[in-house]
Amino acid sequence: MIFIENEGNTNPQLNLALEEFALRNFSAENDYLLFYINEPSIIIGRNQNTLEEINHEYVEKNNIHVVRRVSGGGAVYHDFGNLNFSFITNxxxxxxxxxxxxxxxxxxxxxxxxxxxxxxGRNDIQVDEKKISGTAQFSTGKRMVSHGTLLFDTDLGEVVNALNVKMSKIESKGHKSVRSRVANISEFLKKPLKIEEFRQLLLEGLYEESEPFESYHLTPEEWKAVHQLKEEKYDTWDWNYGRSPKFNIQRSKRFTVGEIDLRIFVEKGHIKDFKIYGDFFGKEPVENLEKLLEGARYEKEDISELLKDIEIQEYFGDIPKIDFIELVYGADEF
Structure with a gap:
């Protein structure tokens, strides 16, 4: 295991660019560990509709970064009290x-x-039924990243202020509010620790779980490539917000794998635009399904035929194909 030094950077766009650069470019002969702490920011899941996940007015007023990550799952709030970890493996x-x-x-x-x-649940670390960490994964097919947040001493009030958490998600977890279902690790410690001390204890503990670690500092050329990825992807509106599609049908349902939210624009009986949102985890990009269904007749038989050879589980996790088809098709008027 090699520990990647992020040199104390707290810009979320840069840290996510570093993570993706390491995932796609570092040697497959080694596993890597990355820690980083971000300035106040909202990190959006790959398949989410950004504008519906954030309190836009509050985010703008308080200069909170909004950045989309490559992995699925839900939106999370980061600040200087939040320690993020990332394992990069084959x-x-x-x-x-x-x-x-x-x-x-x-x-x-x-x-x-x-x-x-x-x-x-799916991917939460809890203490006394309170969530202290959420995790997510992304795979290129050859390499994968498994990363998560650790709420150490986060301003939990800001989690509520900055995010628009859907009631279906709260209800599915059996809690009345976001604040009632999350907690900081610092609340459970027997003696106070600073986040830097906690980071060091975590690193030392992970050392004991693996072969001796080696620390790696990126070369100037590698940092140049990381900054280029940041500028070309993580700094852009297209990546972080993306298009908000025109639609006249919306269908959403919370499955055990997460919420799937469909926006469909049907005109003259044909699907003209199709967009899939949600906090699910899947291996394949949902853009493939969107393109497949665009242009199809909005008929259950036609949709079923187009999807007959598709492994739906590759896109969303373990849900039956018929459940997805029934979510797509309904008796809406258009």
Missing amino acids: HDVKSLNNFKKFTAPVIKVLNTLGLDAELK
């Missing part, structure tokens, strides 16, 4: 969506600090 079918494997060493370290931490 792609493994058994490891994809296996959050237990990658959270286990983190949970073990938390346990040594006196926290009764455990993995709950």
Whole structure:
């Protein structure tokens, strides 16, 4: 395992660019670990509709960064009290969506600090039924990143202020509000720690779980490439916000794999535009499904025929194909 030094950078666009650069360019002969702390920011899941996930007026007024990541899942709030970790490894079918494997060493370290931490639900680490961490994954097909947030001493009031969390998500977790279902790790510690001290303890604990770590500092040429990726992708409106499609049909449903939210524009009986949003995790890009269905007749038989050879689980996780078809098609008038 090689530990990547991010040199204390706190810009979320730069840190996400560093993560993706390492994922796509560093040697497949090694596994890598990356830690970073971000300035106040909202990190949007790959398949989410940004404008519907954030409190736009509050975000603008308070100069909060809004950045989309490459992995699926839901939007999260970062600030200087939030420690982020990222494991970069070779792609493994058994490891994809296996959050237990990658959270286990983190949970073990938390346990040594006196926290009764455990993995709950799809991808959350909890203590006393309170979420202290969320995790997500992304695979290129050859390499994969498994990353997560650790709420150490985050301003939880800002989580509520900056995010528009849908009631369906809150209700599915059996809580009345966002604030009631999240907590900071610092609340459970027997003695106070600064986040820098916590970061060091976590790193030392992870050392014990693996072969001796080696630290790596990027070369000037590599940093130049990271900054280029930041400018060309993570700084752009197209990546972070994207287009808001014209639609006259909206269908959404929360499955065990997460919420799937469809925006469909039907004109003269044909699908002219099709957009898929949600906080699900999948291996394949949903853009492939969107393109496949655009131009099709808005008829259940036609949609079923187009999807007959498609492995829906590759896009959303474990849901039956018929459930997706029934979500796409309905009796709406257009």
